[in-house]
Amino acid sequence: MADAWVAGKPVPARTAVAEAARLLRSSRLPVIAGLGTDVEGARAAVVLADRLGATIDHMHSTALLHDLDVLRQFGLMITTPNEARLQADVVLLVGPGLTKAWPDLPNRLLAPRPGDAPERRIWWLCPGGDRIAGPAIRLVGDGSDDVAVELAVLRARVAGRPTRAGRQEEIDTLAENLRGAQFGVAVWSAAQLDALTIEMLSGLVSDLNAGTRFTGLPLAPPDNAWGVQQVSAWMTGFPPPAGFGRGFPEHDPWRFNTTRLINSGEADCALWISAYNEVVPDWTGRIPTVALTTAACRFRRAPHVQIMVGSPGVDHDGTQFCPLTGTLVAVAAKKPSGALSVAALIADIATAIAATET
């Protein structure tokens, strides 16, 4: 099977690399997007963006920015998955999409605590249509309710303020349970909640700490989104999306949003990276694209250049966010193969670009 294509035709990898270099080199505003890659791949992508004056963005940066906006405009109290698992006597699940964001959630966080700790009390505010089999979970609200409004009512009741909302008794019982927690943990997925909703939740958690201990566990989006955000922050000072077009890194969620740049015609070349999952871009504009993806990636419109890459932790060793620990960890290849890493391919492309410059 071929592992590189140009204009739909199988070619040797070096031909594809040379074509990718040509496209990127001649671009006025390239975007480096997707960024589903490990720490090494993200580092290489940032260095390449610096060199090309490109923008960088992660496929899940919108979700990442929901949590980040709350952090940088209000504040957050958070804990680790391990600590939540060991300490939480009360778990407040908020909104839908939690097991999608973290399939291990029931097993890691909702199962009985290790040792002889008292049973956890688990609540789920506005689960939408989601359900988790097994543990006893008390549901409050459903898919028709606005999570932000429910949280606002709950926060008001925790603070002892009157509300005219429905379900008084249910909400009051929940508020009492939260206040009675010894170490409560609120869990949410930013892919499902907007920033204002998360800010309301953060305010609720903060208020609860006036009397007891309560904290939060935001579930990170997949495709090493958290890891890439960390790399971008230490290398540039900023999270994605960021741009290097003016000769120094800048962060602006609107200006450097990949889909906007492409659909508006501002960007004229894209480098799409997806080494973990079969994710393809969601933009609708036509743009010459170089794709570094897993073998199974199928595009609606074939990219001009496509090169297969290995998956970190499967084909090659890598370093990436680990949802079990909430930190960056080194992962060894499960089935080592000759497939190149994103970092190695970007290094090849950068070398080819340098060769055309001399």
Place this chain on the structure above:
Amino acid sequence: MTVLTRIKGGRIVDPATRRDQIDDIWIRDERIADPPDGGIRADYTYDAGGKIVMAGGIDIHSHIAGFNVNTARLLLPELHRGSVPRPVDTPLSTAGWSTFETGCRYAAMGFTTVVEPAVPPSFALHAHLELADIPIIDKASLAVLGNDDFLLSLLRTSQGSAIIRDYVAWTLESTRSLGIKVINAGGAVAFKANARQFSLDDIVPHYGVTSRTILKSLQFAVQELGVPHPLHVHCNNLGLPGNVETAIETIAAADGLPMHLAHLQFYGYGREGERGFSSAAPVLAEAVNKATNMTVDVGQVMFGQTVTVSLDVLRQFNSRDQAQPRKWLIFDGDAEGAGVVPYNYRANNFYNAVQWAVGLELFLLIEDPSRVFFTTDHPNGAPFTTYPEIFALLMDAELRAQWIAKLPANAMAVTSLASIKREYSLGEIATMTRAAPAQLLGLKDRGHLRTGAIADVAVYDDDRDRARMFRAAALVFKNGELVARNGQVIRYRWGRALKVSPNYDRDIERRMRTYYEERYGLASDLMKVPQHAIPRPEPFESVPCR
């Protein structure tokens, strides 16, 4: 091929070799060399006539990498502008508050080795990845213990010092650290159990051991392992009025054995005066002067916007209402906690002005410059870029008087700063920032200009404006290579992370595997820092234990 470099005719200020004289420094490749035999000429000669020549600076306590620092970047996008351009052909040469900027700014001031002092073991890999992206300088990290269930459980069940020693050694090796730090021992655990204050003799909930017991057991383990750097201690009660008592009790608790107290300025507070907040620096300095087993660093405050980053989650939680701008992160970690709280030290604020004075009093009243270290606890008291101004203040009583005249008189009235006339000499500055730190960390081949030392050399203009002099070194050599000129980085290179590897009974590995499996349902390997994960050739360098 050997490269011979000569730094010609500068004033060598090198307290480790008791030199303060005009002389040449010769460098052969990466090391300081004897002058060659007659007739052999240098490949490169740099005229240092009228200039000061010192070993490269060593910073023993500066938060430059890891989850906390990176969170501060994400929390405060407004704090870092795209800044001064550096060589255009180096990667990320225009990034603002980045790892790249950190290395370049340190190098520009003539610093060549910096210690990140607060790495929780579970974030060690993250910290090392950031350290590996800091150019030019060498780095090291201190691993933080003292709120970890494994240690506290050992203490609760009185399992003896041997197993604790092995565990400390295993932690040092797994996290590739140069030493051990303890931060408000037990305080993060107490905070999880809803404590809002925690002192030296308070008992950690669920574990039945005191903060003092944790502190002593770690101090003893580090000592027994022969780790050169003594236990690095962040005491209880940071920042609180009257906390000088905590610092003095901790000094007494050290029991004559080596111990390092970090950012002592934040513990130099009395309760005098109408606001119940005053400088207790004279008493504290005297306690340090008497306890020759102790070393301290200052954590000087300078006025301006900064951000406080600390694993002392209890302290950070309590200070979040003073956040400026109003936003913060409070983190309950696996063992240690963390808090990132922005803060603006203002010259017209009574408390901030007292803090500023307390730091300088400690610098000036602690007599032995080899036991008081130069830090701002970057970025907690001030960013490290304020060092040049602090050097100038230490070296010039008249300059201090000018500052004091502009600060709130009621604040200055509860300090002794105005009465202190001492001025640091260049030799004392070099002791405090070169010779002594190398000795404290066990780095035998740096901090001095003896033959055989690593050729980390800083050359400064002998400018009467000491701040200008220290802000932009005329020449900086790292491992013999010229990396900066007139405060501008001209060449990138990649330094290493320094670490110790003490001997221990390998049986602890089996025990840790079992422990991680039982407590977390995870492999203990997840916490390790494998060399292959660090994207530099030879990223580490071993420092021998005693």
